[in-house]
Amino acid sequence: MNDQAEKLRSRLLEKSSLQHMAKTLAVVSGKGGVGKSNFSLNLAISLCKKGERVLLFDMDIGMGNLDILMGRTSLYSIADFFDQCISLKQIVSKGPHGLSYIAGGTGLSHIVKLKEEKLASFMEQLDVLMANYDYMIFDMGAGITEESAKFILSVQKIAVITTPEPTSITDAYSAMKQIHLLNERIPFYLVINRTQSEKEGQETFKRISAVLKRFLGRDSNLLGVLPDDCGIQQAVKRQIPFVLFQEKSSASKAIRQMAFTLSNSQDDRLIGNQQSSEFISKLKNFFLKNKK
Ligand SMILES: Nc1ncnc2c1ncn2[C@@H]1O[C@H](COP(=O)(O)OP(=O)(O)OP(=O)(O)O)[C@@H](O)[C@H]1O
Numbered sequence: 396m397n398d399q400a401e402k403l404r405s406r407l408l409e410k411s412s413l414q415h416m417a418k419t420l421a422v423v424s425g426k427g428g429v430g431k432s433n434f435s436l437n438l439a440i441s442l443c444k445k446g447e448r449v450l451l452f453d454m455d456i457g458m459g460n461l462d463i464l465m466g467r468t469s470l471y472s473i474a475d476f477f478d479q480c481i482s483l484k485q486i487v488s489k490g491p492h493g494l495s496y497i498a499g500g501t502g503l504s505h506i507v508k509l510k511e512e513k514l515a516s517f518m519e520q521l522d523v524l525m526a527n528y529d530y531m532i533f534d535m536g537a538g539i540t541e542e543s544a545k546f547i548l549s550v551q552k553i554a555v556i557t558t559p560e561p562t563s564i565t566d567a568y569s570a571m572k573q574i575h576l577l578n579e580r581i582p583f584y585l586v587i588n589r590t591q592s593e594k595e596g597q598e599t600f601k602r603i604s605a606v607l608k609r610f611l612g613r614d615s616n617l618l619g620v621l622p623d624d625c626g627i628q629q630a631v632k633r634q635i636p637f638v639l640f641q642e643k644s645s646a647s648k649a650i651r652q653m654a655f656t657l658s659n660s661q662d663d664r665l666i667g668n669q670q671s672s673e674f675i676s677k678l679k680n681f682f683l684k685n686k687k
């Protein structure tokens with residue numbers, strides 16, 4: 396083959412491997428019950444309302460409640476993918492405003508104990524699915540387990556939710572330290588939830604970021620501050636996502652601002668188009684390595 400033809404061939408190959416891939420965000424916390432699921436769901440809906448295609452993954456498997464929060468019942472959950480011959484695409488349910496979601500199932504350890512063949516198929520199918528979305532958001536259970544760390548360490552950004560309470564801050568710091576010791580590069584985006592004022596949120600963030608800088612030598616970002624709002628509790632009781640229940644509340648505005656910040660960040664635009672999913676290759680590495 397002549398030189399020019401060879402060059403053209405390699406350029407075409409390069410181009411086809413640079414395909415559109417969803418940006419990945421894991422939502423974590425130290426302490427439980429600090430607002431991860433409400434944040435994940437309402438952020439996802441706000442992104443959808445901006446025209447983004449979002450797949451929300453309930454990773455609090457066994458105790459997942461995203462479908463309850465939006466008043467839907469999903470036909471299948473992630474457990475059905477592993478237990479039955481159902482494709483990953485089939486277990487995707489539809490939420491409001493075109494949101495796609497995968498409901499939680501019966502324990503993350505379930506995934507880990509699976510045979511390599513099924514796991515490999517899970518990741519292959521996830522890889523294909525990812526090309527159809529702009530964002531993939533993982534609502535994780537509280538704390539960091541050996542299994543959840545594999546997902547968390549594979550994503551591009553980590554949203555860490557905490558309230559201003561010292562117990563919640565201490566646990567959030569422990570979770571971030573645990574992640575940091577395994578990977579120093581994945582950026583932390585803090586969300587200070589249930590604040591009495593914007594000032595309280597900003598001050599809480601300053602305290603956390605100072606500790607992260609001092610003890611881990613690490614920078615962090617403030618994604619946003621969410622006020623304590625009894626309308627959110629009413630929305631949960633009514634099983635309506637709060638951005639749809641009270642569109643004009645300060646909490647809804649704050650979430651919309653966070654969706655705006657995320658979708659407009661310069662690095663997000665860059666990492667949306669990447670070499671065939673780095674996320675999947677990291678996941679494969681974590682899950683398939685050392686497996687018989
Ligand atoms: N900003 C807020 N204002 C008022 N109440 C809130 C706010 N955020 C969350 N809550 C309350 O906290 C409860 C727990 O929220 P959520 O289920 O989102 O937490 P979680 O971190 O996902 O919990 P888990 O760790 O169990 O998964 C909600 O049902 C709601 O009543």
Ligand SMILES: [Mg+2]
Binds near residue numbers: 432460534535
């Ligand atoms: Mg939750």
